[in-house]
Amino acid sequence: MHTYQYQLPGSLRAKRWLAAAVAFSTGLAACAAAADTTVRVLRVEISDVEKQYYDDVVAEYEAQNPDVEVVFEYIANEAYKTRLPTLLQSDQRPDIFYSWGGEGLRDQVEAGFVRDLTEAMQDGWQDLYPESAVRAFTLDDRVYGAPLYATVVGFWANTALTEQAGVDIEAIETWEDLEQAVVALRESGITPAVVGGKDGWPMHFYWGYLATRLAGGEGIEAAKQGDNGGFEGEPFVQAGELLQAFVELDPFQSGFMSTSYERASAMFGDGEAALHLMGDWDYIPSKERSATGEGVPDEDLEFIRFPRVEGGEGNDDSFGGMNGFAVTRDASDEAVDFLRFLLNEENQREAARLGIFVPVANGSEEELDTPYARKVAEILSESNFHQVFLDQALGTSVGATVNDISGDLAQGEITPEEAAAQVEEAWMFR
């Protein structure tokens, strides 16, 4: 290890090692508690349960590696997205950062901020995960990140309310079935669904999932290349039409455009609506945010697949996230080592056991305890193509446009054609 000092004179690493060497020689006795290397991990704000999980992993790693200190830092979701570019270009850049893959990661890689993990992952590391998970972090055959978990978007349902309206939640197979359920719920005086319209992205789940159902994951890839009219093509216009026809049925809580995601998830937890189109990760947050802290009781809670759309190319596809961590370019080798530890099979299984998220490591689904998590694992394994959220997969700028048009469509501000044209324009100018 000491040879590094001579191979890279003047680099940060050499200075760090030099400093460590000086510290070592001057205070042998005091050294026991002092860490030589600090690995800073930046993560989007999460539930307390998940924080505890990371604390435990870190404690175990530090026990095995006394000269490494791992520090987790958390930033709220929206702030994280806007601050990351600045952070990556500053001296304050973290060693490991949370990533959604997609075009956003491509921007960071092309600007040279991300460490290439291809070699590190080849000696057995990547075999822990299914190919689709590694693919989400692969750009031009190089791997730039490792997967933590997969998420799937679906309808969370409060069966106590749906039964009251005479809706059989398990029987919702097609988009028409869902529309009929909405009408029945309204007639019984129950708010059919909550949505956090103020934040944009929860509404994009409707447009994005409908577009995925209609075009299919491969159709979306083709649209990126400009085939079949690009994002102005038929499926994307039709997604807008379906969304607008759906909104005509008055499915959402009143004032839904002023509701944030957090509020919507609390409202669902408080039993104020029957459905919530949201990722599987909302299970614990929805409980934590509800007035009682208990949320919808488990026996009344269901997680169902997004319905099929007639004639859709993507009826066997799933829509959600493939989230993980990337390592910054000049991070220490210890950072890579810690990441490998964090995402190893045992820790992934532990996450499954705790029910924090649905880990991607092969076999970890065996540990999943809640029926919802098993449902997610089932949807993922049956899925033909796992389409990453459109507002992530298409990059920050186009993604924000997708969020905008979803809200505009829901309010009837623009036509489906205009919406599709705006996405295409944003894609051309990205």
Next chain:
Amino acid sequence: MTTMTRPAVHKRSNADRLRQGLASGKFTAVLILLPPALILFSLFVILPLADAAYYSVFSWNGYGTPSNFVGTQNYTRLLDHSVFHTALWNTAKLILVSLIIQMPLALGLALLVYRKTPTNTLFRLVFFLPYILAEVAAGLIWSFVFDGDYGITAFMFQALGQESVYVLADRQWAFPAIMTVIVWKYFGFHMMIYIAALQSVPKDLIEAAKLEGAKPRQVALFVQIPLIKHAIVVSGFFAIIGSLQIFDIIIPMTNGGPSNSTHTIVTYLYTFGLSRLNIGFGSAAAVVLFVLAIGIALFYQRATAKEERA
């Protein structure tokens, strides 16, 4: 620089040296006092301006260095963008509301409370309180007030037996709501400027007017207001420049929504430039904002200077 000039001074005659000494005294003062200001000004004003102008001709996502030159494309896209038109119009509305509603309100209140009495001190404090509050906090507080489920608005509508109204989710009402908050937030500041000016109006002039039989309203209109014109000009300038900068109240209240209908130029710049990582595009918006601000400032200065001469 000083070491360069010294040998030259030594060669001169006595009289010359004296004159030069006086002159160089000023010169040294300039040499000592100017550079810090000049350095700070170039570093924090000129340089960023030049940078923004430079970035505005590139399509750049903020990573690395800009390389994709696009000429004036960012500007044409900006001028074609309907949300930018909304942002411009909203900013204009803010300027108008500040000048037509906020300033007269502040002036009227200042005339009521400018005399030094204990009750007046209390009122001044109360009126000034909103200004002390941080913008973000004010925005958050008002977003709760306007909340259609739990806010005071909801409570009022329910008390009247009406369906609740979601002010901030309504395209028609969201921006008027924001304007109300901005007037509420800043009138105290303008009021304080007027109070300071009113207190410096000579008492004998007011006494004289009263002896001539002028009613309080006439005293205000023909004595006090003309005498504090300079303060009104200054506060007008602050109102306009402040309106061009409005940002941190809108973000917590509506975040520019619903459907991008409540953007001002700055929230537009932030949303479409910074948070979407279109740094080149955002820079173009910044340049437009800068030109507008300079243009309005010059126009205002001309207009008010002319009035003073007349």
